[in-house]
Amino acid sequence: MISGRVWKFGDNISTDLMLPGPALALVEKEQMRWVFQANRPGWVDEVRPGDIVIGGRSYGIGSGRPAARSMRNLGIGCLIADSINRLFFRNCVGYGLIALSCPGVSAAFEEGQIAEVSVAARTVRNQTTGQTLSINPIPERLAKLMLSGGIYPLLEREGFIAPLVA
Amino acid sequence: MGMTIAEKILARAGGLTKVSPGDLVVADVDTVMFNDTTFYPGTWREILHVFDPAKIVVVFDHRVPAPDRACAQMHVTGREFCRRFGITRLHDVGYDQGISHVIVAQNAYALPGTIIVCSDSHTGAAGAFNCAGRGIGVPDVVHAATTGKTWFQAGATVRYDLIGALRPGVATKDVFLHIAQTYGDHYTFNIEYGGPGVSGLSLDARRTLRTMGTELNAEFSIFEPDDVLLAYMHERTTAPFEPRYPDADARYEAKHSIDLDRIEPFVALPDSIIRNARPVSELTGERIHHAFIGSCANGNLDDLAIAARVVAGRRVAPGVRLLVTPGSQATYRQALEAGYVATLLDAGAVVTNATCGACGGGHMGVLGPNETCITASTRNFKGRMGDPSARIYMASPATVAASAIAGTITHPGTFLGAEATP
Numbered sequence: 001m002i003s004g005r006v007w008k009f010g011d012n013i014s015t016d017l018m019l020p021g022p023a024l025a026l027v028e029k030e031q032m033r034w035v036f037q038a039n040r041p042g043w044v045d046e047v048r049p050g051d052i053v054i055g056g057r058s059y060g061i062g063s064g065r066p067a068a069r070s071m072r073n074l075g076i077g078c079l080i081a082d083s084i085n086r087l088f089f090r091n092c093v094g095y096g097l098i099a100l101s102c103p104g105v106s107a108a109f110e111e112g113q114i115a116e117v118s119v120a121a122r123t124v125r126n127q128t129t130g131q132t133l134s135i136n137p138i139p140e141r142l143a144k145l146m147l148s149g150g151i152y153p154l155l156e157r158e159g160f161i162a163p164l165v166a
Numbered sequence: 167m168g169m170t171i172a173e174k175i176l177a178r179a180g181g182l183t184k185v186s187p188g189d190l191v192v193a194d195v196d197t198v199m200f201n202d203t204t205f206y207p208g209t210w211r212e213i214l215h216v217f218d219p220a221k222i223v224v225v226f227d228h229r230v231p232a233p234d235r236a237c238a239q240m241h242v243t244g245r246e247f248c249r250r251f252g253i254t255r256l257h258d259v260g261y262d263q264g265i266s267h268v269i270v271a272q273n274a275y276a277l278p279g280t281i282i283v284c285s286d287s288h289t290g291a292a293g294a295f296n297c298a299g300r301g302i303g304v305p306d307v308v309h310a311a312t313t314g315k316t317w318f319q320a321g322a323t324v325r326y327d328l329i330g331a332l333r334p335g336v337a338t339k340d341v342f343l344h345i346a347q348t349y350g351d352h353y354t355f356n357i358e359y360g361g362p363g364v365s366g367l368s369l370d371a372r373r374t375l376r377t378m379g380t381e382l383n384a385e386f387s388i389f390e391p392d393d394v395l396l397a398y399m400h401e402r403t404t405a406p407f408e409p410r411y412p413d414a415d416a417r418y419e420a421k422h423s424i425d426l427d428r429i430e431p432f433v434a435l436p437d438s439i440i441r442n443a444r445p446v447s448e449l450t451g452e453r454i455h456h457a458f459i460g461s462c463a464n465g466n467l468d469d470l471a472i473a474a475r476v477v478a479g480r481r482v483a484p485g486v487r488l489l490v491t492p493g494s495q496a497t498y499r500q501a502l503e504a505g506y507v508a509t510l511l512d513a514g515a516v517v518t519n520a521t522c523g524a525c526g527g528g529h530m531g532v533l534g535p536n537e538t539c540i541t542a543s544t545r546n547f548k549g550r551m552g553d554p555s556a557r558i559y560m561a562s563p564a565t566v567a568a569s570a571i572a573g574t575i576t577h578p579g580t581f582l583g584a585e586a587t588p
Contacts (some may be wrong), residue, residue, distance in 0.1 A: 026238035038554030094305025151305040160312035162212035
């Protein structure tokens with residue numbers, strides 16, 4: 001069970017908003033400082049590890065840049081949206097950010113409420129209103145990758161990429 | 167029940183006899199492309215094994231030539247990667263460099279019936295060549311380059327049959343904006359383009375339409391093969407390939423017919439594209455500061471030709487900057503030879519080297535606070551081309567060029583003579 005405070009964002013949240021082009025030149029840890037700087041300046045100072053981001057339709061539309069990684073590095077407990085752009089979803093799987101499509105989720109929550117998420121049972125519950133919605137299924141192989149830190153740990157184990165030097 | 171083009175290509179790549187919407191397909195990839203951003207110090211993971219160096223293409227395009235030290239470092243890393251694994255298809259700064267999807271087009275790297283993947287979202291541009299292309303992000307590209315495999319979740323397909331021919335001054339960019347406005351989001355769906363109107367569209371024009379399929383949220387967008395495509399491929403490659411046609415009883419989510427003769431120039435309003443476009447005539451008069459023609463979608467020879475025709479003998483309006491970025495150095499040379507570059511320069515345009523550049527707000531032509539831009543590129547998202555307060559309209563190269571001359575959003579027919587008059 002994942003439980004966390006909800007931050008709400010609208011439709012068509014692009015990867016440009018999560019990781020603007022110029023931030024790509026920065027080292028990984030600095031990139032997350034730029035998340036939502038254009039549409040919600042100061043948010044990265046307010047968000048806390050374990051918080052939940054709820055978006056509208058087409059969350060993550062746009063460029064294939066590693067924006068999901070910045071969300072993961074901010075400690076987002078999970079991302080839930082009415083629909084998630086398929087390329088962004090691939091990056092969520094690849095970088096190990098829990099990302100769930102749940103039609104209607106945006107209308108079911110107000111900012112600051114607590115969401116309770118069960119990936120196994122495929123449910124999202126609004127702790128305040130008691131409303132429960134069901135999450136769209138994710139193919140099992142992809143869910144496993146997403147929940148276990150993504151693709152790189154797998155490729156490291158296979159000897160296909162070098163471990164990260166701390 | 168038969169299969170659509172996308173289903174057939176996925177079936178072949180997955181070693182399956184049948185693919186249906188919803189299936190998770192583990193596919194063998196035919197081509198894996200890296201662009202320079204994969205090698206950014208903050209993104210790159212050292213690769214120790216490559217499944218087949220002959221199936222890898224590396225193109226430097228996003229930050230070319232390197233505008234700062236981080237970018238210089240990523241290019242060094244990219245060159246070392248190619249050297250280490252004997253990758254010969256490296257398109258480095260110089261003669262055969264360009265935007266990756268344009269390089270794929272001009273070198274026939276995307277063969278009909280095959281699969282190409284790259285981290286970049288516009289990789290699907292290869293659909294113009296009856297090739298299933300998809301942007302898959304960096305981790306999946308590293309996976310594909312090391313194992314030769316990736317995954318796809320098959321989607322249902324929406325079919326568009328194009329009929330008739332575009333009127334002068336109207337481009338496939340306008341067709342795209344019409345589709346975005348009329349049919350909206352294509353989330354989880356493939357798009358298939360066919361019909362008698364396709365044969366009248368150049369491969370560049372088809373690629374513009376296909377490149378923009380990414381902005382419809384579509385999965386694969388693939389054109390049905392025709393003689394124009396087959397001749398284009400045979401001029402550029404001796405590699406064998408097998409084009410894929412849809413079965414007569416293929417199942418489509420929806421079928422639409424688009425009469426090209428009836429398309430008019432469109433403009434997308436700032437910040438988003440889907441259901442956010444209007445006919446140019448409704449926006450005429452909006453003042454602009456910056457006009458851009460370029461990117462994988464609109465840096466083609468066709469695009470430079472129509473821009474040159476619009477601005478010929480005229481001058482960009484005071485207070486407006488017109489930036490033109492050819493899609494590849496080869497396109498640049500062709501435009502130079504055809505006289506388009508001289509015409510553009512005489513009108514006051516700045517013509518840059520081939521790069522993604524201004525489209526992603528990377529370098530050259532970044533927008534300042536509260537500026538208004540009209541762009542013939544891929545996206546109009548808030549903050550994408552520079553300051554978040556800048557407003558970005560999106561249109562065809564002809565409309566952008568006309569707007570640069572007038573200083574306000576303007577119908578291209580204004581400068582193209584009687585046959586294209588609004």
